[in-house]
Amino acid sequence: MRYRVSMLHPHSHLFEVEGVLADPGPAPVLAMPVWTPGSYLVREFARHVEGIQADDGAGRRLPVVRLDKHRFRVEAGGAAQVRVRYRVYANELTVRTAHLDGSHGFWNGANLFLYAEGRVDEPVELTVEPPPGWRVATAMDGGPARFTARDYHELVDSPVEVGTHALATFEALGKRHEVAISGRGHVDLPRFAEDLQKIVEHLGGLMGGLPYERYVFIVHLTDKRRGGLEHERSTTLAVARTAFFPRESYEETLALAAHEFLHLWNVKRLRPAALRPYDYSREQYTRLLWWFEGVTSYYDRLTLVRTGLGEAKGWLKHLGEEWTGLSRQPGAGKMSLEEASVTAWVKYYRPDENSPNSAVSYYQKGELVALCLDLALRRAGGSLDDLLRGLHARYAATGLPEDGVERAAAEALGEGAARDFFDRFVRGTGPIEAPLDPVGLRLSRRVAQSLDDKGGTPPRKNGDDPAAGWLGAEIPSGAKLAVRTVREGSPAGTAGLYADDEILAESGFRVDRSALWDRMRQVGPGGHLRLTVFRKDELVEIPVTLGHAPEEVVWLEPVPDATPAQKSAFQAWTGAALPER
Numbered sequence: 001m002r003y004r005v006s007m008l009h010p011h012s013h014l015f016e017v018e019g020v021l022a023d024p025g026p027a028p029v030l031a032m033p034v035w036t037p038g039s040y041l042v043r044e045f046a047r048h049v050e051g052i053q054a055d056d057g058a059g060r061r062l063p064v065v066r067l068d069k070h071r072f073r074v075e076a077g078g079a080a081q082v083r084v085r086y087r088v089y090a091n092e093l094t095v096r097t098a099h100l101d102g103s104h105g106f107w108n109g110a111n112l113f114l115y116a117e118g119r120v121d122e123p124v125e126l127t128v129e130p131p132p133g134w135r136v137a138t139a140m141d142g143g144p145a146r147f148t149a150r151d152y153h154e155l156v157d158s159p160v161e162v163g164t165h166a167l168a169t170f171e172a173l174g175k176r177h178e179v180a181i182s183g184r185g186h187v188d189l190p191r192f193a194e195d196l197q198k199i200v201e202h203l204g205g206l207m208g209g210l211p212y213e214r215y216v217f218i219v220h221l222t223d224k225r226r227g228g229l230e231h232e233r234s235t236t237l238a239v240a241r242t243a244f245f246p247r248e249s250y251e252e253t254l255a256l257a258a259h260e261f262l263h264l265w266n267v268k269r270l271r272p273a274a275l276r277p278y279d280y281s282r283e284q285y286t287r288l289l290w291w292f293e294g295v296t297s298y299y300d301r302l303t304l305v306r307t308g309l310g311e312a313k314g315w316l317k318h319l320g321e322e323w324t325g326l327s328r329q330p331g332a333g334k335m336s337l338e339e340a341s342v343t344a345w346v347k348y349y350r351p352d353e354n355s356p357n358s359a360v361s362y363y364q365k366g367e368l369v370a371l372c373l374d375l376a377l378r379r380a381g382g383s384l385d386d387l388l389r390g391l392h393a394r395y396a397a398t399g400l401p402e403d404g405v406e407r408a409a410a411e412a413l414g415e416g417a418a419r420d421f422f423d424r425f426v427r428g429t430g431p432i433e434a435p436l437d438p439v440g441l442r443l444s445r446r447v448a449q450s451l452d453d454k455g456g457t458p459p460r461k462n463g464d465d466p467a468a469g470w471l472g473a474e475i476p477s478g479a480k481l482a483v484r485t486v487r488e489g490s491p492a493g494t495a496g497l498y499a500d501d502e503i504l505a506e507s508g509f510r511v512d513r514s515a516l517w518d519r520m521r522q523v524g525p526g527g528h529l530r531l532t533v534f535r536k537d538e539l540v541e542i543p544v545t546l547g548h549a550p551e552e553v554v555w556l557e558p559v560p561d562a563t564p565a566q567k568s569a570f571q572a573w574t575g576a577a578l579p580e581r
């Protein structure tokens with residue numbers, strides 16, 4: 001199919017799209033994808049399609065019959081080709097959607113392009129007609145305005161940025177890399193490109209070379225960090241304009257880039273067999289998302305340590321925060337990683353106030369299970385590096401079978417140990433345990449020391465600091481004291497505090513977060529609070545008896561007096577020295 005995209009009126013947020021299908025047969029069916037790979041949610045891109053018309057390319061109108069929510073049949077009547085024209089409303093700037101306004105355009109192909117059923121494997125041509133002064137960045141071959149893709153899958157896998165973006169280029173392992181930055185922000189582009197180069201060279205080395213000629217980072221600078229989406233030869237990253245300073249924020253940005261870059265192997269080339277080929281008309285299910293997202297998350301921060309872009313200490317803090325976050329989710333005791341993978345379409349991608357009570361994130365728990373698996377493999381003389389490379393070598397061509405990871409782990413760990421590991425951590429809901437001692441680390445626990453305590457760090461040393469009574473409600477910082485979630489079985493839950501309640505006062509006096517925390521410390525475990533909340537528009541009084549705070553805040557730290565063997569195991573694992581205590 002040949003496509004043409006023009007943007008005559010960018011302020012209208014409408015892309016004008018034309019598709020020409022040769023040899024259409026009597027009644028070709030054209031369909032809009034319902035989802036885009038990498039983002040496991042049915043998004044119904046057809047809802048933004050309007051004004052569809054068809055002709056034979058020579059002036060004869062052809063009838064278009066709407067079949068269902070996303071498919072159209074064209075009565076071709078013997079025409080040699082079918083030309084279909086329509087508009088797509090695009091006003092959602094995320095890494096998975098499409099956007100057009102007076103400043104730039106961006107799309108993932110699944111948002112824009114109808115495909116002819118049964119013909120997604122045929123070569124594709126794309127012509128982009130940008131407004132004057134705009135240029136195109138994409139990983140597809142060709143340019144500046146005409147591109148080719150080997151099939152529809154590549155078209156969908158190649159996001160396109162059109163605008164006045166800044167461009168940096170670098171070479172890594174003999175391949176060309178482009179960084180297209182759209183939007184205004186505080187970025188030092190040459191330095192950012194230099195740091196991306198280190199990541200590319202490291203991960204290229206880890207995976208045995210770069211399997212492309214050219215790779216494109218499309219970076220959107222926006223009001224806040226919104227994530228990334230992986231592709232075979234490119235990625236789109238959406239980060240805050242301010243995401244380049246201070247160091248901790250910049251490391252998050254680099255970790256996001258490393259994450260999406262590693263995905264070019266782990267989920268794009270090494271892909272679940274269940275997702276080969278992609279079916280754009282419906283959900284596709286795999287129990288392996290924990291592997292693809294958890295392992296990739298594990299490597300994103302580890303890559304920063306291994307390249308010297310991040311410090312080992314900061315990484316240990318990050319792992320402690322993730323561990324703490326997992327400890328605070330009753331859902332982790334109910335839902336396994338495999339179930340979280342399969343239910344991503346209705347759970348992970350559609351979170352609500354009850355999610356922490358009922359579900360587990362295959363990113364968060366997956367990252368910690370990857371850590372456990374790596375350390376278990378290292379104790380057995382292997383590593384997760386070897387396992388990942390081995391899986392890629394074996395399954396990149398055919399797809400990773402649902403039991404492929406476990407079978408490969410069994411080869412390294414032994415059948416029984418691998419089954420036990422998967423029963424507990426992947427198929428089961430057992431608490432995370434990692435063999436930390438051989439790499440010179442240990443895990444400690446404590447109670448929270450503030451409403452914002454994310455964990456990852458030892459306790460502040462306030463000897464006379466009284467322990468706060470436990471409420472069990474998550475109250476994010478913000479202008480209002482709004483309850484985000486209420487922990488199942490917690491004092492807040494028992495007392496009848498609800499998610500979305502807005503706390504106004506305690507004992508009849510107005511409170512902010514710090515005053516509320518002070519009261520929780522003052523009355524202590526077993527003490528009473530009298531909360532006044534707005535529940536929607538109704539004022540409600542809720543007496544709460546506080547409980548004993550669980551020791552769920554976790555941090556990792558080097559063992560005292562690490563042995564040379566522990567130090568060298570840490571070094572071999574992370575490429576960095578075991579931090580000083």
Ligand SMILES: [Zn+2]
Pocket residue numbers: 259260263292293296
């Ligand atoms: Zn990912």
